[in-house]
Amino acid sequence: MSAPLAHLVDDDDAMRDALAWLLRSRGIDSRAWNCAEAFLGDYRADMRGCLVLDIRMRAMTGLELFDHLLALDCAMPVIFLTGHGEVPQAVKSLKKGAFDFLEKPFDDNELADRVIEALARDTDNRARGQLIDQTQKRLANLTQREQEVMKAILAGKMNKVIADELDIAMRTVEVHRAHVFEKMAVRSAVELTQLLAQLPR
């Protein structure tokens, strides 16, 4: 597992060095690539931290790289660096979920602040993401019948009603109910509800 890192992608050697130095001065480690393709080649889903992408690069642009990463379910926050006057791209990127969009020449402190925020965001995302993953694994581990019963429980139905609807004995519902609680690692319907309420809706 890699440590949180600012991942810089820019084809301007001087800019990469300047960024790395700036971030280092604020206590942030970074790693740099000189083109989008190189980054994609090294990309791994367990990378942690944030991305700082230059928009204009010779081959693949920062925006195209962003699209590729979205397709790969990359959850790292992305900060774009851009020249002047690219409002439509900025708007589009932010709506797609980019973390920020800074116009060159940017203020050093501002960029560093944004990177710090982005790193914090990533840490939050990871924590929430793990919980979600775990919960979904547990959900997937329920049998068909158990899922049906769970759904009914979440609808607030009593065991005898559920038994009636599924046309099985109340005792059987109790068994499924207990299995649901056990597999979902909760001890009550309330806990179950709260757990599932955290899933993306």
Place this chain on the structure above:
Amino acid sequence: MSAPLAHLVDDDDAMRDALAWLLRSRGIDSRAWNCAEAFLGDYRADMRGCLVLDIRMRAMTGLELFDHLLALDCAMPVIFLTGHGEVPQAVKSLKKGAFDFLEKPFDDNELADRVIEALARDTDNRARGQLIDQTQKRLANLTQREQEVMKAILAGKMNKVIADELDIAMRTVEVHRAHVFEKMAVRSAVELTQLLAQLPR
């Protein structure tokens, strides 16, 4: 209660007319103001629809108007119209919750599409907002004790545990519990949990 409407604020007479005509051709009613101050004077919290704001106006700018509206808890989606090259403002506005940010000259169809989306968003927001308002009113209607008991219920505690912690009889907890369910208009702890899970966290 006013009907959903596109609220146009632009100090360019020709632009207002063009916008109104464009929207009308797509079946969208609109009302127009020639300056931010005039709109603020007419603004009412129960206005429904969306806003289309020109950024550059003689006195108060669209951005300043947006800030005023945010302070007034205005929930209508805002679409900004802007000249070229205002990336920082666009980014800032979107992060504050603006719905969109279009650069002039914009494509007529695109703008109309965005307005339609914004109107739909407003309708959604209203529906959710009403539920939230109602729920919060009900929450505020709970007595101190009832809120304490509710909190404990949501923590999954059994009545006897709650009684122990609050140092009261179990019977009293039952009474408070019943009051909570009654006042919140739910019939079980599960329903209560689901209701509260919809509140902004």
Place this chain on the structure above:
DNA sequence: GGCGATATTGTGGATATCCACTACCCGCGC
């Protein structure tokens, strides 16, 4: 002083849930 809201408690019974022990049936894979 009475009235209403709030908080408190009791009794007793109807329901519901939780749980241990037990058991049968079916389909699938080794």
Place this chain on the structure above:
DNA sequence: GCGCGGGTAGTGGATATCCACAATATCGCC
């Protein structure tokens, strides 16, 4: 054939929740 996972089901008891009926006490307000 036998084990295993999954679904089904009964008995019986321990707990918990829900609720009707009833009562006491405090506090603020008209």
